Amino acid sequence: MSYKVKFVDPVKNYNLIKDEIDNAYFEVMSKGDLILRGQLNSFENNLAEFVGTKYAVGVNSGYDALHLSVICAGLGPGDEVIVPAHTFVASVSAIVNAGATPVLVDVADDSNIDLDQIEDVITDKTRGIMPVHLNGLICDMECVMDIAERHNLMVIEDACQTLGGMFKGKRAGSWGLTGCWSFYPFKILGGYGDGGAITTNDKDVALLASRLRYNGEDRESGEYCGHGYTCLLDNLQAAFLDVKLKHLPDWIIRRRQIAGMYHAGLANVGDLSLPICDNPDVHHIYQNYVVRTRQREEMFDFLTENGVETLVHWRKPFYHHEALGLEDKGFPVTEAISNEVISLPLNVEMSDDEVEYVIDTVKKFFIK
Numbered sequence: 126m127s128y129k130v131k132f133v134d135p136v137k138n139y140n141l142i143k144d145e146i147d148n149a150y151f152e153v154m155s156k157g158d159l160i161l162r163g164q165l166n167s168f169e170n171n172l173a174e175f176v177g178t179k180y181a182v183g184v185n186s187g188y189d190a191l192h193l194s195v196i197c198a199g200l201g202p203g204d205e206v207i208v209p210a211h212t213f214v215a216s217v218s219a220i221v222n223a224g225a226t227p228v229l230v231d232v233a234d235d236s237n238i239d240l241d242q243i244e245d246v247i248t249d250k251t252r253g254i255m256p257v258h259l260n261g262l263i264c265d266m267e268c269v270m271d272i273a274e275r276h277n278l279m280v281i282e283d284a285c286q287t288l289g290g291m292f293k294g295k296r297a298g299s300w301g302l303t304g305c306w307s308f309y310p311f312k313i314l315g316g317y318g319d320g321g322a323i324t325t326n327d328k329d330v331a332l333l334a335s336r337l338r339y340n341g342e343d344r345e346s347g348e349y350c351g352h353g354y355t356c357l358l359d360n361l362q363a364a365f366l367d368v369k370l371k372h373l374p375d376w377i378i379r380r381r382q383i384a385g386m387y388h389a390g391l392a393n394v395g396d397l398s399l400p401i402c403d404n405p406d407v408h409h410i411y412q413n414y415v416v417r418t419r420q421r422e423e424m425f426d427f428l429t430e431n432g433v434e435t436l437v438h439w440r441k442p443f444y445h446h447e448a449l450g451l452e453d454k455g456f457p458v459t460e461a462i463s464n465e466v467i468s469l470p471l472n473v474e475m476s477d478d479e480v481e482y483v484i485d486t487v488k489k490f491f492i493k
């Protein structure tokens with residue numbers, strides 16, 4: 126299938142910044158700087174500065190950032206960790222693979238964890254909470270931190286979809302013990318393969334994470350401080366991400382502009398509901414432009430036939446996948462979202478004409 130408007134277009138994006146990316150490549154390749162070198166350091170410093178934390182530790186994926194964070198928070202067997210029922214499976218797998226027990230909570234209509242239901246599931250075993258900032262929309266972190274303080278919970282932010290998002294001017298990923306990032310190609314800061322990072326203000330967490338990502342080794346003494354993993358962010362990937370991070374502030378402005386075009390162009394169309402965020406405390410970065418309709422499958426097919434690539438996150442909630450062994454306690458909002466959501470293309474490579482084409486095609490679907 127060749128699309129008129131792709132969901133993301135890595136080739137177009139590369140051509141926007143080709144000279145800078147090519148220079149970064151030649152710099153790394155001509156020096157043979159492959160593992161734990163200057164480019165990784167530089168990217169970590171720039172990422173920490175952007176997020177507003179003291180430290181950043183590059184790892185191999187968003188999943189690894191979450192998994193190492195759960196371990197660094199000291200959460201393991203016997204501990205319950207609260208996590209939304211509507212998220213990417215990796216949030217939950219990170220908790221399970223660290224030996225802890227995920228406790229699912231339904232989301233609210235904004236697709237983030239329902240703050241009013243969190244305290245209902247707190248038991249004497251609850252030791253952590255993993256708020257997920259979905260689609261570019263940060264949770265009300267003042268409320269999450271307040272609950273966490275009152276119940277003495279570790280907070281691990283799954284911020285993989287919300288790099289640059291803010292609540293009351295404070296960035297996602299700077300509120301909890303750690304913020305977890307993914308540089309999977311479809312993310313707002315997408316690499317050319319897998320990548321991730323942890324941000325934190327805690328020196329011990331930063332040190333432990335930097336050891337765990339590299340076999341548990343203390344790089345100064347060569348001593349193994351525990352059984353670790355191999356999940357470094359590659360130096361070459363870090364060099365590319367460092368280039369892209371410089372463009373991120375402008376790219377966020379453009380994303381918000383495209384979202385504004387969608388808001389205006391798709392208002393009052395059929396039964397479509399739009400991700401309009403009018404809370405002045407929230408800075409939405411529109412990682413995804415997720416609309417809802419009861420005719421989701423028909424709309425998906427119509428847009429595909431007309432050359433518009435869309436994605437559905439997710440048709441089947443992860444807790445319905447039997448092999449994961451998770452209990453479906455009944456999450457009505459997650460179920461409704463799974464039946465109704467569809468994500469329209471929103472990326473910095475798109476032209477205004479392409480945005481208009483998507484708007485026109487969606488309207489045509491509802492008029493026909």
Ligand SMILES: *Cc1c(COP(=O)(O)O)cnc(C)c1O
Nearest residue numbers: 186187188213215285286307309
């Ligand atoms: C992408 C994503 C992850 C996992 O990131 P990977 O880099 O693919 O491992 C985790 N949580 C959320 C919410 C994500 O969107």
